[in-house]
Amino acid sequence: xxxxxxxxxxxxxxxxxxxxxxxxxxxxxxxxxxxxxxxxxxxxxxxxxxxxxxxxxxxxxxxxxxxxxxxxxxxxxxxxxxxxxxxxxxxxxxxxxxxxxxxxxxxxxxxxxxxxxxxxxxxxxxxxxxxxxxxxxxxxxxxxxxxxxxxxxxxxxxxxxxxxxxxx
Numbered sequence: 081x082x083x084x085x086x087x088x089x090x091x092x093x094x095x096x097x098x099x100x101x102x103x104x105x106x107x108x109x110x111x112x113x114x115x116x117x118x119x120x121x122x123x124x125x126x127x128x129x130x131x132x133x134x135x136x137x138x139x140x141x142x143x144x145x146x147x148x149x150x151x152x153x154x155x156x157x158x159x160x161x162x163x164x165x166x167x168x169x170x171x172x173x174x175x176x177x178x179x180x181x182x183x184x185x186x187x188x189x190x191x192x193x194x195x196x197x198x199x200x201x202x203x204x205x206x207x208x209x210x211x212x213x214x215x216x217x218x219x220x221x222x223x224x225x226x227x228x229x230x231x232x233x234x235x236x237x238x239x240x241x242x243x244x245x246x247x248x
Contacts (some may be wrong), residue, residue, distance in 0.1 A: 102185040104136035113158035129157040131177035161208040177247035178216035183239040196208035196225035
């Protein structure tokens with residue numbers, strides 16, 4: 081458990097920590113964005129829309145961020161299209177991409193585009209059938225802020241390389 085989990089109001093001044101082994105090389109978190117190898121994911125969305133993918137060298141586990149000379153990692157950014165709140169406080173979240181083919185590190189999924197001081201809730205993330213072609217079966221359980229809403233952006237780190245085509 082992190083300090084920002086215990087005291088969510090701190091997220092306005094310090095970013096949630098990230099697991100350097102789960103993200104591509106040179107990934108830096110801010111209170112409202114993630115930059116991968118110097119590229120802001122929020123800016124990437126402005127240029128490319130969602131879903132979008134940014135790929136960089138993977139990190140060699142246990143080296144405090146040393147890039148791998150042979151392996152790649154990616155970050156997928158998706159937009160939230162719908163949020164339903166259950167009576168127990170958990171969330172059902174639909175996004176604009178099919179996430180079936182991702183080797184995602186779901187526990188590292190994070191909100192970007194705005195800071196949130198809301199408590200974290202369990203969220204079931206699935207593809208919105210309106211925004212993708214064909215069947216899509218992914219239902220991932222992740223921890224996301226309780227104030228998540230339509231239009232919010234989620235960054236999801238993944239092992240390997242992938243293309244935007246595989247998300248649509």
